[in-house]
Amino acid sequence: MSTSSSQAHSLAVPSRRLPRISLGMLLVLPALTAIILLYALPLARSLVTAFRDSSGVWTTDHVVRAFSLYGRDMLFSVGVASASLALIATISIAISGYLVLGTTPWAVRLLRWLYRWPLFIPFVVTGQIARSFLATNGMMNNVLVETGLMASNSAQSFLDWRGLVLTFAWKQIPFVTLLLAGAMAAIDRSHIEAARNVGANRLRCLFEIILPLAAPSLWVGLILSLVAMLSALSVPMMLIAGNPTMMTSMMAHRITYYGDYGIANALGLFSYALTAVTAWIYLRLTLRREATA
Template sequence: MTMSSQAYSLPAPRKRLPRIRLGVLLVLPALTAITLLYALPLMRSLVTAFRDGSGAWTTEHVVRAFSLYGRDMLFSMGVVSASLALIAVMSIAIAGYLTLGATPWAVRVLRWLYRWPLFIPFVVTGQIARSFLATNGMMNNVLVETGLMASSSAQSFLDWRGLVLTFAWKQIPFVTLLLAGAMAAVERSHIEAARNAGASRLRCLFEIVLPQAAPTLWVGLILSMVAMLSVLSVPMMLIAGNPTMMTSMMAHRITYYGDYGIANALGLFSYALTAVTAWFYLRLTLRREAGA
C-alpha cells in the first residue's frame, strides 16, 4: 500500500467548536439571568413611566412625580451624598491604617472587627439602628449613664442623621474591603522609598497609596450609592414622616394606590442619578488611561 492510499484512509479530524461559540455557551446562563431578572424589568419600568392607562405616550407621570415628591428626591440626594462622604472618609482611614499601620495587634483587631456589618442584612441593620438611635435607645442611655449627657438633653436620631449613620455603618466595611485590597496591591517599594525620604505615613497615604487605589474607591462608592437608593427597609424603619427616601414613596404609591406610573417615574430618577455617576467615573477612568 502506498503512502498516498494510507493518507486517504485516515479518518478526518473532527472540527473543534469555535472559541466564540464556546464563549457564548459559557456566558449564556448569566446573560439569561441578567436579561430576565434585570434588563426586561428595567425596560418595562421605563416604558410604564411614559405611558398612561390607555397605552398612549405621556410625560404626565414624570411631571406629577416631580411635583409630588420633589422634596423626597432632594432629601434622597442629600442623604446619599452625606453617607458617601462619610463612607469615603472612614474607608480611607481604615484601609490606610490596615496598609500602613505600625501596631500589629491593632491592625489585627481592626481587620477582624470592621467586617462584621458585611454579614448583617439591611432589614436587621434598620432594626438595630432603630433601637440604638431612639430617644431612649442604647446610645442615649450609655451617654446618660456615663455622665456625658443629661437625660433631659436626649433626642432621637431617627431622621436624616440616623439614615446617614446607618447607611455608612453598613457600607463602610464593603468599601474598605475593596479599598484595602487595592492598597495592598501597591508596590511596597514606593512606600518604603517615600518613608526613607522622610515622608510621614499620612503623606504616603494621600500622595502615593490613595491615588493608585482611587479607581477602586470610586467603584465601591458607586455600588454603595446603588445599594442606598434601592434599599427599602431602613428608611421605612427610621423615618415615619416626610420627606423620606424615594424607595419609600415608590412602595407607598404601589401599595396604597396601585400607581405604577408615578412609582416608575421615581425609579427613573434613581436610574438617571446612578447613570450620571457611572458616566462620571468612566470619564475619569478613560482620561486617566489616556494620560498614562
C-alpha cells in the same frame, strides 16, 4: 465512470455544518439570561411605564407629577446619599490606610477582624438595630446618660436623616474598605519605601501616593454603595415615619396604596439617572487616567 464523477463532485462541494457554539458562550449564557430576565426586561418595562398612561398613550404626566409630589423626597434622597458617601469615603480611607501603613500589629489584626462584621448583616436587620440604637430611649442615649456624658433630659431621637446617614455608612463602610484595602495592599511597596526614605510621613504617603493609585477601587465601591442606598427600602421605612423620606419608600407607598406604577416608575427613572451620572463620571475619570498613563 458516473459513480466516480459523482464522488468527485461531492468532494468538491464543501459540506455545510451548523455553527458551533463556543464553550465560552455556553458558560456565559446562564448569567446573561439572568441579567436579561431579572434586570434588562424589568428596566425596559419600567421606562416604558413611566412614559405611558393606562390607555397606552405616550405622555410625560407621570414624570411631571412625580416631581411635583415628591420633589422634596428626591432632594432628601440626594442629600442623604451624598452625606453617606462622604462619611463612607472618609472612614474607609482611614481604615484602609491604617491596615496598610499601621505599625501596631495587634491593632491592625483587631481592626481587620472587626470592620467586616456589618457585611454579613442584611439591610432589614440593620434597620432594626439602628432603630433600637438611635431612638430617644435607645442604647446610645442610655449609655451616654449612664456614663454621665449627657443629661437624661437632653436625650433626643436620631431617627431622622442623621440616623439614615449613620446607618447607611455603618452598613457600607466594610464593603468599600474591603475593596480599597485590597487595592492599597496590591500597590508596590517600593513606592511607599521610597517616599518614607525621603522623609514623607504616613499621612503624606497615604494621600499623595497610595490613595491616587487606589482611587478607581474607591470609586467603584462608592458607586455600588450609592446603588445599594437608593434601592434600600427597609432602612428608610424603619427609621423615618414622616416626610420627606427616601424615594424607595415613596415608590412602595405609591404602588401599595394607589397601584400607580406610572409615578412609581418615574421616581425610579430619577434613581436610574442619578446612578448613571455617577457611573459616567467614574468612566470619564478612568479614561482620563488611562490616557495620561
